[in-house]
Every structure is written in structure tokens, then in C-alpha cells.
Amino acid sequence: MTARELEALLRLLSHYTESEIDQRTRPLRDRNLIPHGPRGANAPHLEPHHAALVLLTMVSRRAVDAGKTAVRSAKLRLAPHRAINLPQETELLSVLAKAFSADQPHIKRRFEALVDGSAAWVSYDQSGALATALFLEARAIKAATKKAHLYESTGASLCNHRFVLGEGAFADLIGEFNRTSDKSGWRLGDDNTRALGSTDTTGAKKSST
Secondary structure (H helix, E strand, C coil): CEHHHHHHHHHHHCCCCHHHHHHHHHHHHHCCCCCCCCCHHHCCECCHHHHHHHHHCCECCCHHHHHHHHHHHHCCEECCCCCCCCCCCCEHHHHHHHHHCCCCCCCCCEEEEECCCCEEEEEEEECCEEEEEEEECHHHHHHCCCHHHHHHHHHHHCCCCEEEECHHHHHHHHHHHHHHCCCCCCCHHHCCCHHHCCCCCCCECCECC
């Protein structure tokens, strides 16, 4: 799937216009974080970690903040919990990239994030049951006095505006990406955030909870 095809799909799944999605993803193109070049048959295809970055540009409330918020949210780390079977120290970008990969189709139930990029939740199938993993900034996890209570305390305190991609939309997005993608050698080691630079704030679609 090309970047333009993914942007067209996101227009169908969100309230954003073509021009706003273009504005949101432009920082990724300007910094060469996603492939760009000719359009049409010769347009470069996205890898799963590219698609995950494009999705994260939808998180902020304002399009002008999209690039910074995508950077911030991409670096969020998995909050530890004994009921979550994802590897510790996992970054959000890695989990979303694996969700877009055909290798892990079960990670596709629901995605939501605070519009400032400071926290995110990914719901997925785990041993036949629904599990929801929490992602926070590393400093917030480190500062927690009782890490076992992070999930409960975060859910109660972060009732701010959120970007939400529900079960049907998330599955449609991932399914369509895998149906049309011509993957070009993505490996587990490629879904890192080295090129993202400094963190900040950024935005996209919102929902009140």
C-alpha cells in the first residue's frame, strides 16, 4: 500500500479531509520517515512501521501538531502488568507495526491515545480473551511508586480527549493494508524510533471519554 492509498483509507475511517491528512503526514515525508516519490504505479510502498507512523499522525487535535505528537506517542513504552504478555520495554511503534504485519493479526482490536501523545492503549486478543495494554512515557513509568497500580491509576486520571480507532475500523485498516501491500523486507529490528529525534506534542482525531 502506498502512502496516498493509506491516506485515502484513513479519510474513510475518520472525519479528516484530504488536505488535513496531507498536512498531518507532511512532517513524516519532510524528514524521510515514510517513503515518498512518484505517484501512480511507481509510487513506493509502505512497510508496517511506516503505516504505524502515519496512524500516529492522526492522534493530535490540531493538524499542525501532528508530527510532534506522532514522535512523542511512538516512543511510549509498555507499562508493566502481570496480565499482559507483551515483551517488557516494548515501544508503541513496535506494537503497532506488528499489528500491521501479517505475522500478528490478533493485535487489531482497538487503539486509542491521548491527543497530546502522552499515553495510549492497545486492545488485542490474548489466549481467547480481550487484553488492553497501556503505554506511557518512560519517565512516568519510572516515577511510579507502585508500578502494579499503573493501569488502575492511569485509567482514572487520564479522562482527557482521545483519538479512538474502534474494533471494526482498526481491523479494516490493518486488513486493507495487508491485502494491498507489497512488503519489501521489513524485519522486527526495523520498527525502531531512532530517526524520530526529540519528543514533544502533536495531534489528530479526538474523542471524549
